[in-house]
Amino acid sequence: MKQIFFLFLLLSVCVSGNAQTPIDSIQKLDEVVLSDVKLKQYAPGYKIEVLKDSVLKTNGRSLTSLLAFNSNIYFKENGYGMVSSPSFRGTNASQTAVIWNGIPINSQLNGQADFNTISTSNYSDIAIRSGGGSVQYGSGAIGGSIHLNNNLQFTSHFDTNVRVGYGSYDTKNGSISSSYGGDRWSVILGIAYVDSENDYPYLGTSKKNVNGAYNNVDVNLNLGYFVTDNDVIKLYHQSFVGDRNLSGTISTPSQSHYKDRNHRSLLEWSHLAKNFNYQVKVAHLQENFKYFGTQTTENYSYGKVNTLIVKPTFNFRFTESIQLKTSVDYTKYTAEGTSFGSPSRSNVSATALLNHRLTKAFSYGVNLRKDFTSSFESPLVISVDTEYEVSKHYSIQLNGSRNYRVPTFNDLYWQPGGNLDLIPESSYQIDLGQKADFGFVQLKLNAYYITTEDLIVWTPNKGVWTPRNIAASESYGAEVELQSEYQFNSHYFKLNGHYSYTVSENSTTKKQLMYVPFHKANVSLAYSFKKMSMFFQYAFNGDVFTTEDNIKDRFSSLPSYDVSNIGLEYRILEKPQQQLSIAAKVNNLFDKAYQNVAFRPMPNRNFNIQIHYKF
Amino acid sequence: MKNIFLPLLALLILTFSCSSDDDTFYEEVVIPKGAYENGIIVSSEGGPSSISFISEDLSSSENNIYFNVNNEDLGVYLQSVGFHNDLAYIITDTNHTITIVNRNTFEKVGTITTGLQTPRYISFLNGKAYVSNWGDSADGTDDFVAVLDLSSNTVENTIPVGEGPEQVLANGDKVFVSHKGGWGTNNIVSIIDANSNIVDTITVNDNPDEMIINNAGELVVLSSGKEAWTGTETLGAIAKIDVNNNTVISNFEFEMGVHPNLMDYANGTLYFQTSENKIYTMADTDTALPTTSTIDLTTAYTYGMAVKGDRLFVADASFSSQSEVVVYDLPSATETHSFSAGIGASKIYFN
Numbered sequence: 033m034k035q036i037f038f039l040f041l042l043l044s045v046c047v048s049g050n051a052q053t054p055i056d057s058i059q060k061l062d063e064v065v066l067s068d069v070k071l072k073q074y075a076p077g078y079k080i081e082v083l084k085d086s087v088l089k090t091n092g093r094s095l096t097s098l099l100a101f102n103s104n105i106y107f108k109e110n111g112y113g114m115v116s117s118p119s120f121r122g123t124n125a126s127q128t129a130v131i132w133n134g135i136p137i138n139s140q141l142n143g144q145a146d147f148n149t150i151s152t153s154n155y156s157d158i159a160i161r162s163g164g165g166s167v168q169y170g171s172g173a174i175g176g177s178i179h180l181n182n183n184l185q186f187t188s189h190f191d192t193n194v195r196v197g198y199g200s201y202d203t204k205n206g207s208i209s210s211s212y213g214g215d216r217w218s219v220i221l222g223i224a225y226v227d228s229e230n231d232y233p234y235l236g237t238s239k240k241n242v243n244g245a246y247n248n249v250d251v252n253l254n255l256g257y258f259v260t261d262n263d264v265i266k267l268y269h270q271s272f273v274g275d276r277n278l279s280g281t282i283s284t285p286s287q288s289h290y291k292d293r294n295h296r297s298l299l300e301w302s303h304l305a306k307n308f309n310y311q312v313k314v315a316h317l318q319e320n321f322k323y324f325g326t327q328t329t330e331n332y333s334y335g336k337v338n339t340l341i342v343k344p345t346f347n348f349r350f351t352e353s354i355q356l357k358t359s360v361d362y363t364k365y366t367a368e369g370t371s372f373g374s375p376s377r378s379n380v381s382a383t384a385l386l387n388h389r390l391t392k393a394f395s396y397g398v399n400l401r402k403d404f405t406s407s408f409e410s411p412l413v414i415s416v417d418t419e420y421e422v423s424k425h426y427s428i429q430l431n432g433s434r435n436y437r438v439p440t441f442n443d444l445y446w447q448p449g450g451n452l453d454l455i456p457e458s459s460y461q462i463d464l465g466q467k468a469d470f471g472f473v474q475l476k477l478n479a480y481y482i483t484t485e486d487l488i489v490w491t492p493n494k495g496v497w498t499p500r501n502i503a504a505s506e507s508y509g510a511e512v513e514l515q516s517e518y519q520f521n522s523h524y525f526k527l528n529g530h531y532s533y534t535v536s537e538n539s540t541t542k543k544q545l546m547y548v549p550f551h552k553a554n555v556s557l558a559y560s561f562k563k564m565s566m567f568f569q570y571a572f573n574g575d576v577f578t579t580e581d582n583i584k585d586r587f588s589s590l591p592s593y594d595v596s597n598i599g600l601e602y603r604i605l606e607k608p609q610q611q612l613s614i615a616a617k618v619n620n621l622f623d624k625a626y627q628n629v630a631f632r633p634m635p636n637r638n639f640n641i642q643i644h645y646k647f
Numbered sequence: 648m649k650n651i652f653l654p655l656l657a658l659l660i661l662t663f664s665c666s667s668d669d670d671t672f673y674e675e676v677v678i679p680k681g682a683y684e685n686g687i688i689v690s691s692e693g694g695p696s697s698i699s700f701i702s703e704d705l706s707s708s709e710n711n712i713y714f715n716v717n718n719e720d721l722g723v724y725l726q727s728v729g730f731h732n733d734l735a736y737i738i739t740d741t742n743h744t745i746t747i748v749n750r751n752t753f754e755k756v757g758t759i760t761t762g763l764q765t766p767r768y769i770s771f772l773n774g775k776a777y778v779s780n781w782g783d784s785a786d787g788t789d790d791f792v793a794v795l796d797l798s799s800n801t802v803e804n805t806i807p808v809g810e811g812p813e814q815v816l817a818n819g820d821k822v823f824v825s826h827k828g829g830w831g832t833n834n835i836v837s838i839i840d841a842n843s844n845i846v847d848t849i850t851v852n853d854n855p856d857e858m859i860i861n862n863a864g865e866l867v868v869l870s871s872g873k874e875a876w877t878g879t880e881t882l883g884a885i886a887k888i889d890v891n892n893n894t895v896i897s898n899f900e901f902e903m904g905v906h907p908n909l910m911d912y913a914n915g916t917l918y919f920q921t922s923e924n925k926i927y928t929m930a931d932t933d934t935a936l937p938t939t940s941t942i943d944l945t946t947a948y949t950y951g952m953a954v955k956g957d958r959l960f961v962a963d964a965s966f967s968s969q970s971e972v973v974v975y976d977l978p979s980a981t982e983t984h985s986f987s988a989g990i991g992a993s994k995i996y997f998n
Contacts, residue, residue: 333785
């Protein structure tokens, strides 16, 4: 499918310009379509799973619900829709990077991305890249990274998708996205809105989630224009405006309220040529939160960071099989907030990525990066990765890397406690992957080892909590990913499953880290027949410890849980010009009480109906 | 028909017996011992907050006694516990609640949920209780002391006071309130006339917190002073106040860099802990601060302290794992016992 898509694109771009240098490879097409080319081209030894548009649309609208059922990543969510943080391969939330069109967007304040402030509605695809990626993506890409991609199509087209839905807890959602394009230009505009009372009952009690209402709007605008046959200018913009009440715990209802205002813009100019491409990116990110302790108060605390990134990139293709990408980027962060004054930081980093396809079956990459930061010393990071195609059905991937995570603004400047003597967390890892492809079944098997030192931990020091580089951790584990598709007459089946076994322990105490389950698994089964399709999703999360003691009692751990969803879709109208479908979904089908953060229950069985119209 | 029924029944039983493995997840089931009549009560802030019990003879202990008895959680954060007659009043600040239990059985008697906002400490006088409240912690002007009617367990009156009222101590017909300052800082002790509810204030060193009445009938107030990290370090002090005319009799200031944190009074002796994590003792008649320490603690985060007889109890708090309560023998200055407690163990009381 993807090949056909690229071929189609290739054809259309070739046709578009007469005097244009023939664009002759998928590599250049990537430059045209994608903003983050290195995700595809400079990662032969990495496990990358791409969740396509169709998967994004049938799952929840937040990144949390999407990934909880479609990846190996474990989530802890402070109640449904509340602050959500991932644990990727046993690492913590600030060691998982979220990359928007090639630009890292984790908060500079706490180092994390809140996966419930990322709407999945307006992306072409979302990729999950397992393993260290600090060379390519900078600070925080230790466990892995999540990539939100908007792909621009330079073909003549005009499509509009409209979705409206209604569900339990007075949940209303709607989205509209239009994609419009020609030979030389492309426009995508998408708006998604969701609003929910989110007042689900806490199963087994007489209480409910009284302070959980949320609403948010996500706007995406993406433009691309060929100025000349070899020069394309692209603009990506995304704004997220979210208002949430923050749920309390079972015994302590909360009254607090939180506003997120995140704006991201990226302007990119690429010059495309056969042997030498260059590109300049300028990005501006703004994250902004306001926290209100009660519903009635006008007093709030806030934090705001502006990030400016200027990034020239040069891509050399020495031969058909060797290419080198170099970039020097300059980043300036300017912060202000209630608890940390108005610090700023600048960073220059130099990166070189070399990719060599030695034979048709064997390729490798060697990648280097060095950051120069105004506030502390960052390590030289390196990664080496390789892929060997043993046979048509079986290949081996191997990568090793050094990665890091810089102290956040909170770590450095929080009053009281901020510590200017912190150094970046430093991590080494190795990851061995095997891929088997038997046509209708694809299987991926990975085993990894990660060791991280100088972990930043906040501990009390003379009555003041202060962060220090005091802990070290080791994670190792195995992951299985299975994809299978099967068609029989008009019956179409698709199976997708993940299992992971994760040991992640404090190197000194040898105890499993908090909120890292040993076992996590999920399975999705989709079936379609003529105008009907349905899916069933199942996720299992093993026991977790909620304190460092590794004591199994209700004050120190959470028992395992499993949760299932089911969905049904009927396509009323299926014409090339117009499509109309209606879908219904039942979440938590078996009405199970579960928590993934202690004392914060998740929703009971709930329902949702969606209408989708495409023209 | 019967031939099918029996195997079906067997299958049914098997299914149910297999699916009940949820219960086996927890390794131990703690059975309440019943009486918490004599012993040490340790409250832990959380979350989850909890209360632990250590028997008077230090031979046994039990964590999570409130949960074990009542099968419910208290909410966060457990700030303090007040004892009056047969009842204990457990104050949790973030859920603005006082949970009332029988102090001997820890069975829940009732809750007070209206009229409180970020409650901190409680003290009792003439059928009433006085509860300090921060109000909205972001607002420095809405702080108050709530007056509870103990017969109806309702807030019958609120008395506005300065920012950050912390500990409350009722004595005679006066209620003393130390103003640690909440999220900010303050340097006053409020004196509420319990008959008229008129508030007078005395200025002391910055961040007054712990208070006791000594055997001479004086009010002793410990002020931590502002720590160096605030940017404007000020001196900590122990002030003695004449409760009749609300004036400072004497004020013992610490040297710059040393800040007293915790204080208790027993055996006619004042015990206090400083930022150097040392315990000092001071007699009522002493005219200067002690220069040599009684015990140099080895606890990582000394978060609570209490003295009874020859025993000094110290809460060594952890917020990511179980805390520890360490018992010292005062005459020999040696550690004799230690017990586990909940997350963020903070206060030690004697029942």
